[in-house]
Amino acid sequence: xxxxxxxxxxxxxxxxxxxxxxxxxxxxxxxxxxxxxxxxxxxxxxxxxxxxxxxxxxxxxxxxxxxxxxxxxxxxxxxxxxxxxxxxxxxxxxxxxxxxxxxxxxxxxxxxxxxxxxxxxxxxxxxxxxxxxxxxxxxxxxxxxxxxxxxxxxxxxxxxxxxxxxxxxxxxxxxxxxxxxxxxxxxxxxxxxxxxxxxxxxxxxxxxxxxxxxxxxxxxxxxxxxxxxxxxxxxxxxxxxxxxxxxxxxxxxxxxxxxxxxxxxxxxxxxxxxxxxxxxxxxxxxxxxxxxxxxxxxxxxxxxxxxxxxxxxxxxxxxxxxxxxxxxxxxxxxxxxxxxxxxxxxxxxxxxxxxxxxxxxxxxxxxxxxxxxxxxxxxxxxxxxxxxxxxxxxxxxxxxxxxxxxxxxxxxxxxxxxxxxxxxxxxxxxxxxxxxxxxxxxxxxxxxxxxxxxxxxxxxxxxxxxxxxxxxxxxxxxxxxxxxxxxxxxxxxxxxxxxxxxxxxxxxxxxxxxxxxxxxxxxxxxxxxxxxxxxxxxxxxxxxxxxxxxxxxxxxxxxxxxxxxxxxxxxxxxxxxxxxxxxxxxxxxxxxxxxxxxxxxxxxxxxxxxxxx
Ligand code: ATP
Ligand code: MG
Numbered sequence: 092x093x094x095x096x097x098x099x100x101x102x103x104x105x106x107x108x109x110x111x112x113x114x115x116x117x118x119x120x121x122x123x124x125x126x127x128x129x130x131x132x133x134x135x136x137x138x139x140x141x142x143x144x145x146x147x148x149x150x151x152x153x154x155x156x157x158x159x160x161x162x163x164x165x166x167x168x169x170x171x172x173x174x175x176x177x178x179x180x181x182x183x184x185x186x187x188x189x190x191x192x193x194x195x196x197x198x199x200x201x202x203x204x205x206x207x208x209x210x211x212x213x214x215x216x217x218x219x220x221x222x223x224x225x226x227x228x229x230x231x232x233x234x235x236x237x238x239x240x241x242x243x244x245x246x247x248x249x250x251x252x253x254x255x256x257x258x259x260x261x262x263x264x265x266x267x268x269x270x271x272x273x274x275x276x277x278x279x280x281x282x283x284x285x286x287x288x289x290x291x292x293x294x295x296x297x298x299x300x301x302x303x304x305x306x307x308x309x310x311x312x313x314x315x316x317x318x319x320x321x322x323x324x325x326x327x328x329x330x331x332x333x334x335x336x337x338x339x340x341x342x343x344x345x346x347x348x349x350x351x352x353x354x355x356x357x358x359x360x361x362x363x364x365x366x367x368x369x370x371x372x373x374x375x376x377x378x379x380x381x382x383x384x385x386x387x388x389x390x391x392x393x394x395x396x397x398x399x400x401x402x403x404x405x406x407x408x409x410x411x412x413x414x415x416x417x418x419x420x421x422x423x424x425x426x427x428x429x430x431x432x433x434x435x436x437x438x439x440x441x442x443x444x445x446x447x448x449x450x451x452x453x454x455x456x457x458x459x460x461x462x463x464x465x466x467x468x469x470x471x472x473x474x475x476x477x478x479x480x481x482x483x484x485x486x487x488x489x490x491x492x493x494x495x496x497x498x499x500x501x502x503x504x505x506x507x508x509x510x511x512x513x514x515x516x517x518x519x520x521x522x523x524x525x526x527x528x529x530x531x532x533x534x535x536x537x538x539x540x541x542x543x544x545x546x547x548x549x550x551x552x553x554x555x556x557x558x559x560x561x562x563x564x565x566x567x568x569x570x571x572x573x574x575x576x577x578x579x580x581x582x583x584x585x586x587x588x589x590x591x592x593x594x595x596x597x598x599x600x601x602x603x604x605x606x607x608x609x610x611x612x613x614x615x616x617x618x619x620x621x622x623x624x625x626x627x628x629x630x631x632x633x634x635x636x637x638x639x640x641x642x643x644x645x646x647x648x649x650x651x652x653x654x655x656x657x658x659x660x661x662x663x664x665x666x667x668x669x670x671x672x673x674x675x676x677x678x679x680x681x682x683x684x685x686x687x688x689x690x691x692x693x694x695x696x697x698x699x700x701x702x703x704x
Contacts, residue, residue: 143595143597346361367481417450477504
């Protein structure tokens with residue numbers, strides 16, 4: 092492509108809302124532009140990267156025997172009601188009502204659509220296993236879209252769904268996909284870490300995430316000091332802390348703590364360290380009350396006098412009982428929502444203010460375990476709280492906290508609705524099976540799940556087995572974020588001048604830069620450009636009538652791995668300049684052999700990556 096005819100609008104200024112480097116560089120290099128918060132237009136260089144990554148993914152998926160299809164992005168709400176994810180997915184699910192009053196979902200993932208397809212097309216064990224995938228737009232109404240391509244509202248995901256008759260067969264495909272993911276990320280030139288992950292909203296029995304270690308990652312990777320085990324922090328287990336020896340303490344006493352509800356304020360007021368505090372946080376299982384459905388409906392557009400509420404309420408969407416859960420963690424610890432989801436067996440969110448007041452009898456910020464354990468539907472006490480000799484906590488009385496609270500004496504550690512469990516995030520100093528836990532940040536670029544029969548039961552994707560018995564298919568699902576691969580490659584490949592991209596995903600492999608405009612220089616550049624194109628090299632020819640320095644800056648910003656520079660001085664000696672983006676030094680090569688030299692170098696850079704497979 093000729094630079095002069097391609098839309099590559101590079102800019103010097105840092106975009107105001109771009110907090111991290113990949114976002115800044117994607118804008119500055121002219122790769123993308125913001126359309127609205129969390130939605131981006133990918134310009135030619137960005138689009139080329141997307142296509143290259145998609146092609147790598149496609150080749151690796153096809154290698155495993157997976158078959159590519161296309162699923163509509165707009166999907167019937169009714170399917171999502173049948174799985175309960177119209178509620179469980181929460182506000183992240185984009186919804187609208189069409190002109191006929193039908194509820195629709197903007198696919199944030201596609202278990203429902205693929206399982207529906209399987210329910211129509213799979214009848215017999217003879218058709219199994221079946222693994223289908225698509226590379227398609229996903230929409231998530233993220234609470235806080237940020238960091239450009241890392242967390243956008245609209246993005247491209249490769250999602251695959253496999254269907255099986257047996258656990259063994261599911262495991263085999265799961266491992267095939269796991270290995271295909273290793274190949275995808277290696278081929279994209281990324282260094283990745285695989286961690287055990289929670290299955291989250293997806294449900295299921297096992298999951299791994301593929302994570303690119305980097306400081307700007309939103310995920311925390313926890314690993315044992317000997318590197319034998321690694322988890323996403325949402326799953327990382329911790330050893331229970333040793334029980335503290337009992338302490339001589341007086342009776343429980345309520346202290347007046349006016350307007351101090353937040354933990355650091357309480358600690359400052361009571362002159363206590365956070366680890367001496369017991370935080371009581373009230374959660375609720377999600378979306379249950381008819382009231383909430385009504386509110387949701389009223390928020391949405393009415394159609395023909397019917398709101399979505401009436402559509403939802405008249406549907407067969409199951410209504411689940413609403414439960415209040417009190418969770419106790421030490422003042423210096425944080426509740427881990429995924430661990431909680433596993434213990435509760437359902438999606439949970441912070442309870443609403445009226446519910447908290449109803450349970451505790453106090454304003455938000457003054458909840459405590461004393462006297463509410465038999466009122467909450469469930470009480471989950473973190474191991475570290477159970478191990479405390481004594482602590483201070485909310486008094487269930489507005490503006491009061493209680494000191495000298497002894498776990499086991501002043502509130503129960505056992506009971507029908509009480510569980511002592513690992514419910515918090517791992518922190519520095521924790522161990523697992525005696526091994527020290529270490530932490531680093533990372534970007535989740537892909538995740539694989541064993542789903543079991545969660546979706547196939549609800550959507551009736553069944554098959555008749557060898558013995559004629561009708562069974563639900565076992566399922567796996569497998570996602571990769573295409574745009575996040577771009578952002579990760581930039582976060583891990585850059586210098587002060589711009590991006591340093593792996594050749595396999597860079598928008599172009601070679602850039603030809605003319606350092607002056609003269610017939611000789613242009614003639615030589617045109618020839619190399621045509622030769623490289625003929626040899627199948629992806630080449631950008633910077634034919635703009637600009638100062639060489641400006642062109643070099645743009646080439647560096649774009650991160651193109653190989654630069655060929657043609658200038659009058661060296662040309663007079665039959666030479667041109669070759670520079671690798673990742674290296675400082677330049678070298679002169681013979682003009683006559685320039686195209687062949689570049690082709691060989693392209694191959695060498697590709698081989699370096701392929702060798703890691
Ligand atoms: P996260 O925990 O970061 O919100 P997720 O676990 O919900 O992501 P999955 O449902 O596993 O995401 O989706 C598969 C892949 O899609 C992710 O591994 C990630 O690469 C990509 N992805 C998910 N959400 C976004 C987003 N908002 N913007 C860009 N890519 C995303
Ligand atoms: Mg995920």
